[in-house]
Amino acid sequence: MSISPANTTQAADAPPKKSLISKSTLISCFSFTAFLLIWESVCRLGLISEFLLVPPTQLFATFIEKLGDPAPDGATLFEHIKTSLRLVFLGFSFAVCIGLPLGLLMGWYEPVRRCVRPVFDCLRPIPPISWIPLAITWLGLGDEAKAFIICLAGFVPSVLNAYTGIRLTNPVLIRVARIYGASNAATFFKIGIPSAVPMIFTGLRLSLNSSWATLVAAELLAASQGLGYLIQTGRRMIRPDLIIMGMLVIGCTGAFMAILLGIIEKRIASSNRR
Numbered sequence: 665m666s667i668s669p670a671n672t673t674q675a676a677d678a679p680p681k682k683s684l685i686s687k688s689t690l691i692s693c694f695s696f697t698a699f700l701l702i703w704e705s706v707c708r709l710g711l712i713s714e715f716l717l718v719p720p721t722q723l724f725a726t727f728i729e730k731l732g733d734p735a736p737d738g739a740t741l742f743e744h745i746k747t748s749l750r751l752v753f754l755g756f757s758f759a760v761c762i763g764l765p766l767g768l769l770m771g772w773y774e775p776v777r778r779c780v781r782p783v784f785d786c787l788r789p790i791p792p793i794s795w796i797p798l799a800i801t802w803l804g805l806g807d808e809a810k811a812f813i814i815c816l817a818g819f820v821p822s823v824l825n826a827y828t829g830i831r832l833t834n835p836v837l838i839r840v841a842r843i844y845g846a847s848n849a850a851t852f853f854k855i856g857i858p859s860a861v862p863m864i865f866t867g868l869r870l871s872l873n874s875s876w877a878t879l880v881a882a883e884l885l886a887a888s889q890g891l892g893y894l895i896q897t898g899r900r901m902i903r904p905d906l907i908i909m910g911m912l913v914i915g916c917t918g919a920f921m922a923i924l925l926g927i928i929e930k931r932i933a934s935s936n937r938r
Contacts, residue, residue, distance in 0.1 A: 718905045723912075726905040737897040737906075739889045745913065747889040748879055751807060755814025755882075756875045763819045763871070764864060767826025771860075772852050784823065792817040792874075793881045805886040813885075817878035818871035825867025829860030865929040869922055876918040891917075 700720050706712055707719035718726075730741040739747075769776045770784075792813050803809040833856050841851045883892030891910045898906030 714904075715902050716904060718908070723905050723908055727909055730906075730909065736901060736903075737894060739894075741894075741909075741913070743889055744891050744894050744910075745917065747887075747893075748883070748891040748914070749917070751810050751882065751890065752814060752872075752875050752879060754807070754811040756818050756872060758811070758815040759818030759871055759875070760822050760868065762815075763822025764826045764867070767823040767867070768830050768852075768857065768860065770823070771827040771830035772856055788820050788824075792878050796881070796885065800885060809885050810882040810887070813882040814875045814878050817874040821870035821874055822867045825863045825870065826860060829863025829867075830856050832863070833859045861929070861932060865925060865932075868925055872921055872925065873918060876914055879914065 703717075704719045704721060707714070707717055707722075727741070732740060734740050734743075766780065770780055771777070795813060795816055796809075799809040799812045803812055837855050837859070838851055841855055846854070879890070880892035880895055883890040884896065887893040887896075891914050895907050895910040898904065898910065
């Protein structure tokens with residue numbers, strides 16, 4: 665059976681088949697495994713005190729135990745996660761609902777920018793945790809004060825990225841819309857906001873990261889549950905396993921929520937292209 669030149673050329677031009685596991689994935693898995701082995705060895709050999717660092721195996725055992733055991737802080741790990749998720753979602757939602765519209769309006773309407781930007785530029789450099797004394801004075805020691813601190817942490821990235829995104833709108837598209845008689849408001853909703861979507865979602869991710877980063881400080885306000893409270897309990901009891909476990913759970917939960925935001929962004933971007 666002969667092979668035609670066309671078939672030979674097609675076979676030569678065909679892209680090589682990708683292996684199931686890429687080389688970079690293998691290198692990443694190897695480096696991560698090596699890191700865990702070194703960590704375990706350093707702790708088991710007594711090179712670092714157990715009051716400073718615990719091995720990964722002990723950390724995993726603490727994680728499994730904490731899933732159903734409320735000791736020593738009075739709540740299971742799921743209860744801590746639920747409390748922290750509620751606080752972060754509440755503060756993040758307020759930050760986004762206020763920050764995104766404000767940033768879009770500041771970037772599109774000159775009068776709004778002139779009125780709001782001086783005040784915003786004065787308040788922006790203030791760290792969120794410096795508001796804790798005022799939060800206690802205004803809102804007490806309940807969840808409202810904690811959500812207020814988290815909201816302040818997520819507010820600035822939401823405003824800045826929405827503002828930047830709509831300021832980068834292609835001026836040619838704006839001129840074309842106005843030539844065809846579109847009003848300023850119609851141009852804002854049909855051209856300005858869709859073009860700012862990538863920067864808006866960048867702001868959402870940064871706002872979410874800031875909200876999770878401020879969680880530990882927010883839960884200093886007379887908390888009895890939450891991942892930040894778990895970390896503080898570990899510090900008071902000199903339990904590095906509780907501290908590291910709380911840190912890892914915060915990181916993994918925040919990364920999972922960031923992945924969800926990325927999926928939503930892709931769907932919105934694909935719908936805008938249609």
